Amino acid sequence: MMKKHNDLGIYIHIPFCESKCYYCDFNSSVENDEIINKYLLYLEKEVCLWEDFLCQKTIDTIFIGGGTPSILTPKQISSLENIFSKFKFSNNLEFTVEANPNSINLSKIKAFKKLGVNRISLGAQSTNETILKKIGRIHGNMDLLKAVDCIKESSIENFNLDFMMALPGESIDDIDKNFDFIEKLNPKHISYYSLILEEGTPLFNKYKTAKNDFPDENLDRKMYHYICRRLKNLNFEQYEISNFSKPKYRCRHNLKYWLLQDYLSFGLSAHSNIGNKRFWNYGDFETYFNSIDKNLKPIENFENLSIKDRxxxxxxxxxxxxxxxxxxxxxxxxxxxxxxxxxxxxxxxxxxxxxxxxxxxxxxxxxxxxxxxxxxxxxxx
Incomplete structure (x- = not known):
């Protein structure tokens, strides 16, 4: 029998970006203030549709992801307060928000902190600015340095840096440069993922015509083992294939995914896992909004998983x-x-x-x- 408990993780999807990265196949749209404001209003309405279920639960992790949640204005961030007022929190809540270095600043961090955010995940990806342009990122190293300065000024100690490896044109020397920044910025957590070429993305199409621009599998593995050794020497504990933390700073929300614990997700295309059931929301704004207008949860489909599946x-x-x-x-x-x-x-x-x-x-x-x-x-x- 599956163990039943009252702890629940919450994921909230903010599907807006200034521009789409060349490797991204997530459900995201270029920013538009009118649609953002409408979407945030409907997020709150969606949460209300789950009120009877939520009142029985204690929320111990929250993750606001995207897209780019840091694209929101301080006023839009503050409007999320109505959503979080409906939750009962545990005493050791982990509350993460994803941010891009070029779209986060002190006023936004203060607004997120007022909501209860105590962990920020910052998308660095690389510190080679030529490579950043190749993968469609629109920030530079000065943006990264300023973003971390703002995080530290806000007194949020727990922050993650996301990096990617095996990027087009990348070498071990570029990995070394990333580590210069890691040592300088001293995050509590590092996520370091290999580039995955998703069909239909610009980088996937580029790979088909310029395969030699990308590190081969041997170099990918060489980079990976080098990264693991360097992080170990900096007292990071590897706790998952691509995730490393200082002691006591593992990402508890992501551990819910890996340990098959319950989480409920809100927003466009958001996927949830409750008991033996996995379900996901509609992926287009019109159907998402129309469903909520009818007081229906905007669930597109679901799977009932067998014990064997689990x-x-x-x-x-x-x-x-x-x-x-x-x-x-x-x-x-x-x-x-x-x-x-x-x-x-x-x-x-x-x-x-x-x-x-x-x-x-x-x-x-x-x-x-x-x-x-x-x-x-x-x-x-």
């Missing part, structure tokens, strides 16, 4: 974590002994040196992280 997800997501799959948590969640259920799969993955086994966990080796997609396939039933 077991597969739990193992696949758990293997992304450095702690790996916890056998006690697995048995408590599903009433199944992990080592018996996966006896052959464990033996195979350990014999290939892709996984290691201890008394209560199965976790990826360094080699296993490089081949994580193949490892996951072994465990799918």
């Amino acid at each position: 077991i597969n997800e739990f193992v696949m997501m758990g293997l992304r974590l450095n702690d790996g799959v916890d056998f006690e948590k697995f048995e408590k969640k599903f009433g199944i002994d992990f080592k018996s259920y996966y006896k052959d799969e464990i033996e195979k993955s350990v014999s290939l040196f892709w996984c290691k086994l201890n008394s209560n966990n199965l976790y990826l080796t360094s080699k296993g992280r490089d081949l994580s997609n193949q490892v996951e396939l072994i465990f799918i039933k």
Whole structure:
């Protein structure tokens, strides 16, 4: 049986950007004040449709993502207060907002802080300004430095820097330059993702015609291991394949995704996970608005997941974590002994040196992280 509890994560989608990055396939639109104001009003109406459910829950993490939430004006940010007044918060709430270096300033941070924000995730991506232009980013290094100065002036200590690797034209020297900034800015958390080329994006199309401009798989892996070593030397703990934190600063909201904990999401195309059900909202403004006008939750579709589905997800997501799959948590969640259920799969993955086994966990080796997609396939039933 699935464990029932009252803790809930909240995700709020702000689908607006000044311009769209060349790698992005998220649901986002170029900013328009009229539609932004209408959208924020409908976000509040959507939350009201969930009031009976929310009154039974304690919110322990919130994540405002996008898009670019920092595109909002201080007045628009303050208008979100009506939404958050409807939630019951835990005493140790983690409240994150995503921001771009060029669109965040002290007045916006103060407005977010008034809402309860205590963590900021800043999209740096690279400190090579030529590469930033190649991937469609519109900020520069001075924007990044000023943004972090504003965060520190606001007394928000917990901030993350998002970086990407294997970008077009990138070298190990560029990674070194990123680390000059990491050491100078001293964030509590680093997310460092490999570029994923999504079909239909400008970078995907560029790759098809200029493949040699992009680092190959060998250089991608060399960059990854170099990044892991450098971050370890700076006392960052790796806790997930692409995420690193100072002690006690892991992102608890993202851990909800990896541990299959409940989260409810609001806004355009927002995806939720409650118990054995996964559902998602409409992805176009007109249908989203019309549904709410009819006092209907703007849910486009849903999936009822079987126990087998959940077991597969739990193992696949758990293997992304450095702690790996916890056998006690697995048995408590599903009433199944992990080592018996996966006896052959464990033996195979350990014999290939892709996984290691201890008394209560199965976790990826360094080699296993490089081949994580193949490892996951072994465990799918």
